[in-house]
Amino acid sequence: MSRLKLYLELIRFEHTLFALPFAYGGMLLAAGGWPGWHTFLLVTLAMVGARTMAMALNRLIDWPLDALNPRTQNRHLPRGLVKPWETLLLALLGLALLVYAGLSLNPLTARLLPVAVFFLAFYSYTKRFTWLCHYVLGLTIGAAAVGGWIAVTGSFAPTALWLWAGVALWIAGFDILYATQDYAFDRTYGVKSIPARFGIPKALLLARASHLLAWLSLLLAGLTYGAGAFYYLGLALVGALLLYEHRLVSPEDLSRVDLAFFQANVGVSLGMFLFILLDLAL
Template sequence: MKTSAVLARLDAYEKLIRLDKPVGILLLLWPTLWGLWLSASGIPDWRALWIFVVGTVLMRSAGCAINDYADRHFDAAVERTKDRPLATGLIQPWEALAVAAALSLAAFVLVVRLNLLTIVLSVVALLLAASYPFTKRFFAMPQAVLGVAFGFGIPMAFAAQLGRVTALGWALLAAHVLWTIAYDTEYAMVDRNDDVQLGIKTSAILFGKHDVLAVMACYALFLLAMLGIGIWQGYGPFYTGGLLVAAVIAGYHYRLIRDRSREGAFKAFRHNNWLGAAIFAGVLLDQWPR
């Protein structure tokens, strides 16, 4: 096989697992880091941190491959996804499954270095990641399922650090679901017209003309939940400051989505990386050893 053909194949695989679009990795990583630092009440175990960071990259990549396999009959008809490797035929369906399996296995090899509860939760996380793409066929708000899947690094982090998942871990996961509904509704607003024609269910379709209000309400509820967690746990001004910065960022997103343009909604979705980073910065400073 010629070098150019090999490079083209590698490029197709890169696009399949979205390494060219790392925002998804960051949206998965930030809540995992919240969980690691808050469960440790300071700097987490370095080995667990390394495993979770690498595992996040692997599982997000595997999830993208599974998602494209599940949506292979829809993507070609959607403006945003029509050039994906499976939609164009550059990659065959069996290849996407093989890539997802290989990446999931690599992530599992990392997780087995941790305790039994974390291993069990990793299996649940894999099932959530594999089932999420199919919920768009029958569940009116698949974004809630995505929220659990993307936030499952939180209980796994608590399990890895403490050997159990405390009420704080589950509270953080519940709050995270609200954030995911907000940013993935923005994402779904980009494809709404195509999804209606294809019969795919999303929160953007469910909320209809109230979509902008629903997104902002989810942001508000998420930040209030995180503030409540901070008061409950006695976190300090750095934690609260991170939430205030996140609130300003959420307010900026209103400006981006209020006219419901594809470009504005997609920009707001991508910008959520900074919202997650702001909260992590607050957590990091608040939990820094004194």
């Protein structure tokens, strides 16, 4: 049990709460309600597998940088709490779950597996060569929403694409906020990020712009779907939480970035999922 706890801490399993509710939301919208236990369990397996693979690989790939960065020196690999081979084994286990789920759902999810695996492995390298890394991360994790839709229908649709855009821009926005903590380190060691490239004030503006576009994308998802009143009530809650998140952070005070990063964003994902559920049920 102590090893299991270490593994869950290593991959920050609690951060699954960011993307998983949107995967379920896409799944429920595509089905117009409950899609059945078979689809639900396979979507869950795919999400857990993708998240485990991506985070384990991220920890391996970023290990040298984490060992140098004062903010991340206490992570499991730099401290020697978890061995590299254990981390790689976790990534392979996650890959196996993702492949099994993707092959078991429908032909389109099976065909898209290589693309998904590529981006899950590739995004960790992007900070080495482009400040657009936040948007690559958003594109990768945001695919959870469209993945939930495709798991049910076996096809794309405008609503699914707007959901993908909304989640991708939302994740990119809060990743920009999170990267402000490493501004000095990134500039010193040549790590690419929007704060390092443009400075913290402009980075915060770009994060706000990304979240505004995310909100508009989720609005368009509802309009193309023909959603009911509860969906838009949830969207109003999301807008309020995003405003609250940005009020917590300023160029002069970055001390509450962690609060903005986790609490506000978990509220966004769980709140939107709850109101999608209410909208379909009522």
